[in-house]
Amino acid sequence: MEALRNHISNILTQPGSNFIFVRTGESISNLAGTLAGWTNCKLSEYGKKQGNLLYEGFYPFLGQFKKVYSSDLLRARDTISLLTLYQVHIHEDERLREIYFGEHEGEHFDSMPENMRNEINEMSYAAPKGESWAMVNRRALAFMKEKSEDGCLLCMTHGGLICTLTHKYGVTDVLSNASVAGINVDGEKSELVFTWTCPEILNK
Numbered sequence: 001m002e003a004l005r006n007h008i009s010n011i012l013t014q015p016g017s018n019f020i021f022v023r024t025g026e027s028i029s030n031l032a033g034t035l036a037g038w039t040n041c042k043l044s045e046y047g048k049k050q051g052n053l054l055y056e057g058f059y060p061f062l063g064q065f066k067k068v069y070s071s072d073l074l075r076a077r078d079t080i081s082l083l084t085l086y087q088v089h090i091h092e093d094e095r096l097r098e099i100y101f102g103e104h105e106g107e108h109f110d111s112m113p114e115n116m117r118n119e120i121n122e123m124s125y126a127a128p129k130g131e132s133w134a135m136v137n138r139r140a141l142a143f144m145k146e147k148s149e150d151g152c153l154l155c156m157t158h159g160g161l162i163c164t165l166t167h168k169y170g171v172t173d174v175l176s177n178a179s180v181a182g183i184n185v186d187g188e189k190s191e192l193v194f195t196w197t198c199p200e201i202l203n204k
Helices: 002-011 028-032 043-065 074-084 115-119 133-147 158-167
Strands: 017-023 067-070 088-093 151-157 180-186 189-195
Touching: 002 074, 002 180, 002 189, 017 074, 017 133, 017 158, 028 043, 028 151, 043 074, 067 074, 067 133, 074 088, 133 158, 158 180, 158 189
Parallel strands: 017 151, 067 088, 067 151
Antiparallel strands: 017 180, 180 189
16 A cells, blocks of 8 residues: 555645545445446445555545545445545535436446447447536536645545546546546646556455
8 A cells, every 4th residue: 555655645745736536446336247327336345345445545644635525426425434434524525426327327237239338438428318428527627626725635436437537648447446546736737646556455
């Protein structure tokens, strides 16, 4: 966890507004391979272990974040509770939710036609009777604009939303569960400061 701690320590010293986005731990839906979107689902046992692992990386800095935000979906709330061990107040914000998959909610991803799977992975995707990735990106940016202040905010969110933010910096693959991205906003400029991939927990 030393690498994660070094990343956090560094971004805390950056001027301007800094956002640390954390993807939720593995959920039951991730384990089953289904599209959860706005569907509430619990963390898997492995996801809980990932949440505990995140605590190891974040606990030295919990008092240094201006505020801590979370998606209001269950898997996000459960992960941030494990990451913080209830030591800080958590502000929930619906704008940090995953994409709403509409008619695709609950579908098994690998059972979908290949062309549809490819479409979902493109930034041009728009879910039938749901959201598009562009819509997710707009609400994520609106959240960042509203919450921008000097200092660092910790934000628990979802893989798809984080990907819409990192895409313009060349990080186009979705971060794995319990992984982290740090973004600095200084005036009109923004920068992807770091990404960190959660290591595999060998004793599952």
